[in-house]
Amino acid sequence: MADNSPLHAQIPVVTPDLDDEASYIDYFYDNPGDLPGTLDIDPDAPPPIIVLIDYSDGKATRQELEAPEEITPYLDTESVSWVDVKGFGSEDVLQRLGQVFNLHPLVLEDVVNVPQRPKVEEHTDQLLIIARMVTLHEDKRTFESEQVSFVLGKYYLLTVQEEARYDCFGPIRERIRTCKGAIRKSGADYLAYALLDSIIDGFFPVLEVYGEQIEELEDEVVANPTRQTLQKIHDVKRELLTLRRAIWPQRDAINSLIRDGSELISEEVRIYLRDCYDHVIQVLDIVETYRELASSLMDVYLSSVSNKMNEVMKLLTVISSIFIPLTFVAGVYGMNFNPDKSPYNMPELNWYWGYPASLAGMGMIAIALITFFWSKGWFRDFSSIKDSSSSTPKPTAKKFFSFTGHR
Numbered sequence: 001m002a003d004n005s006p007l008h009a010q011i012p013v014v015t016p017d018l019d020d021e022a023s024y025i026d027y028f029y030d031n032p033g034d035l036p037g038t039l040d041i042d043p044d045a046p047p048p049i050i051v052l053i054d055y056s057d058g059k060a061t062r063q064e065l066e067a068p069e070e071i072t073p074y075l076d077t078e079s080v081s082w083v084d085v086k087g088f089g090s091e092d093v094l095q096r097l098g099q100v101f102n103l104h105p106l107v108l109e110d111v112v113n114v115p116q117r118p119k120v121e122e123h124t125d126q127l128l129i130i131a132r133m134v135t136l137h138e139d140k141r142t143f144e145s146e147q148v149s150f151v152l153g154k155y156y157l158l159t160v161q162e163e164a165r166y167d168c169f170g171p172i173r174e175r176i177r178t179c180k181g182a183i184r185k186s187g188a189d190y191l192a193y194a195l196l197d198s199i200i201d202g203f204f205p206v207l208e209v210y211g212e213q214i215e216e217l218e219d220e221v222v223a224n225p226t227r228q229t230l231q232k233i234h235d236v237k238r239e240l241l242t243l244r245r246a247i248w249p250q251r252d253a254i255n256s257l258i259r260d261g262s263e264l265i266s267e268e269v270r271i272y273l274r275d276c277y278d279h280v281i282q283v284l285d286i287v288e289t290y291r292e293l294a295s296s297l298m299d300v301y302l303s304s305v306s307n308k309m310n311e312v313m314k315l316l317t318v319i320s321s322i323f324i325p326l327t328f329v330a331g332v333y334g335m336n337f338n339p340d341k342s343p344y345n346m347p348e349l350n351w352y353w354g355y356p357a358s359l360a361g362m363g364m365i366a367i368a369l370i371t372f373f374w375s376k377g378w379f380r381d382f383s384s385i386k387d388s389s390s391s392t393p394k395p396t397a398k399k400f401f402s403f404t405g406h407r
Helices: 068-075 091-100 105-112 170-178 188-201 203-223 227-260 267-332 354-375 379-388
Strands: 049-055 060-065 080-086 119-122 127-136 143-152 156-161
Touching (some): 049 170, 060 068, 068 080, 068 091, 080 188, 105 127, 105 143, 127 203, 127 227, 156 188, 170 188, 188 203, 188 227, 188 267, 227 267, 267 354
Parallel strands (some): 080 156
Antiparallel strands (some): 049 060, 049 080, 119 127, 143 156
16 A cells, blocks of 8 residues: 655665676667567566655655556646656566656667666657666675666656665655755756766765775785786776766766756756766766776786896896806816826815815805995895785875765
8 A cells, every 4th residue: 555654754775785797888789670669677677666755845745656557646736746666577567657657668668678878868748868876885895887767747757777775866865855955946857957966976986986996906016916916907997997888978968958958957957957067077087087097007017017027037147146156166176187197187176275265265256246236236126026025015195086075
């Protein structure tokens, strides 16, 4: 049964439990021969959860609906109706939802068949907006991406999400509940802007995590580069590419809302969308900068490994340079020529102090070579080999960007 309780009942925040193997790099494509408007439902998709938040300047209510047809009485009222659908697990419910909102079959296809490229499409009395939302994973080291579809009408906004377990719309729900800001005094177009702005601002915590990872990798690459370091760099580059693919088309979509205009979006809301566009540009700049830093880390890794190898080879060369003359002396006195046959056949073999004298001579040669190499500063350069063997990199206080909070 529908719950008609007021919105002041706290809306719960759900902790995500996400699949680490999910990939968000490729866009959806139709199979050859599919009819237009064919819905491709994932068998493992969760069942749809329909939540209606209806509000005006004076009141706000929240209710969870069992059937899409329960939405119909709210679509013609002047209060703003936000219908939030989470999950694609029932084709029947989605088809009925399309009938209630009078969605074109191709619009319903774009909403359900995910992932789609972020875009904006205008229809007779509706505006379709496709966006991508990112949130931090539970491990606080990676992120999850999800498509969010907006269908904007004159007095309503339909949002469709892939999962019911997480989103970044909690602050918007709280602002509606507590009547903070201008959201309760504005229309459905302002609600769409607020949700889009929340999606864009959700990129900043994710980027902050990747900024810290790049700093850690920079220290690791310089101090102790390993094959695991190379794999970490590759993972960061791939994930930053996924972020870029998520934010780049959203810049074009928001720019289209500002430039092309629509009867469903007021001039005042278009001004707010300019601020949202600025946030998109800032996110895109940070993503591009981090991608360049991650690419440069690969060069630093190769240089660090090469320098480490050069230092090892240098140490071996110094050791060899010291022992080559000693080996020569030992080899000469190991030839065992008979001095009785000729006075030139190593008369030193008959010396009483010959063996100690040869050892003393080799010791003097070694000391002379060590003193010479020390004067050239070769031994001082070997400190980098010792430093590179440390498993704990030295922390740095660098910060690539300073993040500020958004609404």
